[in-house]
Amino acid sequence: MAQESGFPAMVNDRLLRAARGEEVDQVPVWVMRQAGRYLPEFREVRAKHDFFTMCQTPSLSCQVTLQPLNRFPLDAAIIFSDILVIPQALGMEVEMRPGEGPVFPSPLHGPEDLSRLAPPGDACTKLQYVFDALTLTRKELKGKATLIGFSGAPWTIMAYMIEGKGSKTMSNAKGWLYKHAEASHRLLKIITEATIHYLVGQVKAGAQVLQVFESHAEHLGPQLFRDFALPYLKQICDQVKEQGEAAWPPRHSNDVLADSVSQRGVTMP
Numbered sequence: 610m611a612q613e614s615g616f617p618a619m620v621n622d623r624l625l626r627a628a629r630g631e632e633v634d635q636v637p638v639w640v641m642r643q644a645g646r647y648l649p650e651f652r653e654v655r656a657k658h659d660f661f662t663m664c665q666t667p668s669l670s671c672q673v674t675l676q677p678l679n680r681f682p683l684d685a686a687i688i689f690s691d692i693l694v695i696p697q698a699l700g701m702e703v704e705m706r707p708g709e710g711p712v713f714p715s716p717l718h719g720p721e722d723l724s725r726l727a728p729p730g731d732a733c734t735k736l737q738y739v740f741d742a743l744t745l746t747r748k749e750l751k752g753k754a755t756l757i758g759f760s761g762a763p764w765t766i767m768a769y770m771i772e773g774k775g776s777k778t779m780s781n782a783k784g785w786l787y788k789h790a791e792a793s794h795r796l797l798k799i800i801t802e803a804t805i806h807y808l809v810g811q812v813k814a815g816a817q818v819l820q821v822f823e824s825h826a827e828h829l830g831p832q833l834f835r836d837f838a839l840p841y842l843k844q845i846c847d848q849v850k851e852q853g854e855a856a857w858p859p860r861h862s863n864d865v866l867a868d869s870v871s872q873r874g875v876t877m878p
């Protein structure tokens with residue numbers, strides 16, 4: 610594990626052990642959105658900085674990632690960032706509006722808008738700040754908890770890029786799947802390629818476990834999910850494992866991945 614050598618030894622590897630199917634003394638615990646507004650110390654930092662400025666500043670990202678661990682005996686830290694940094698790296702503007710959530714001022718209206726996107730291979734060079742935040746946080750954790758990296762899954766990211774904000778029905782994004790199936794696959798491929806580079810970069814930077822959030826899976830029936838979500842999730846799992854192999858002992862986790870890929874929220878040991 611060449612990339613691992615620069616980091617402190619693990620004092621608590623409960624989550625890593627469980628992810629590999631090994632025995633653990635206790636069930637590992639971490640919390641969805643464990644860094645966030647419920648913490649007064651988070652709100653204090655947030656009052657002074659724009660959301661994406663916090664994501665883009667490794668010292669701030671590290672600080673708020675560690676805040677919940679200072680209060681609770683959690684077994685993992687999930688890096689403070691957002692799934693929408695991928696559309697940003699592809700050249701789209703995203704704002705985090707208080708009380709409203711994420712908003713894209715110029716979402717994708719039709720297939721002709723795909724020409725606005727930056728090449729996916731270049732996207733990661735713009736996300737160096739996430740890699741720096743991961744490396745810093747992994748060191749600061751001093752082995753007391755597992756560091757989790759993450760991304761959104763392609764369909765979920767595509768839906769945001771088209772809807773431009775949260776939506777109860779995702780009707781515009783679903784409309785693309787029917788009206789512009791070929792362009793939908795082109796967009797999903799772009800997001801998939803950027804995401805693979807991004808997740809491999811996260812592993813190299815110090816992430817020990819990856820989560821891929823398919824938060825909008827609920828809007829797809831089984832057939833649409835099989836056509837527009839599953840192949841891209843599988844490609845991400847296969848290629849990240851292949852390319853991240855030097856940083857990742859390839860144990861029996863492939864089977865876990867294959868089985869869990871159809872679930873909402875894929876955890877990659």
Ligand SMILES: Cc1c2[nH]c(c1CCC(=O)O)Cc1[nH]c(c(CCC(=O)O)c1C)Cc1[nH]c(c(CCC(=O)O)c1C)Cc1[nH]c(c(C)c1CCC(=O)O)C2
Binds near residue numbers: 759
């Ligand atoms: C869909 C999605 C997003 N972001 C994320 C998902 C996938 C998980 C899920 O299904 O919920 C993932 C995410 N977003 C955030 C994290 C950080 C790590 C952690 O869990 O502690 C993670 C893992 C920070 C955040 N991301 C966001 C906040 C709150 C923003 C603020 O402080 O203003 C945090 C801490 C904002 C965000 N970001 C997103 C939405 C819809 C919102 C608005 C919701 C809200 O306002 O609570 C997009």
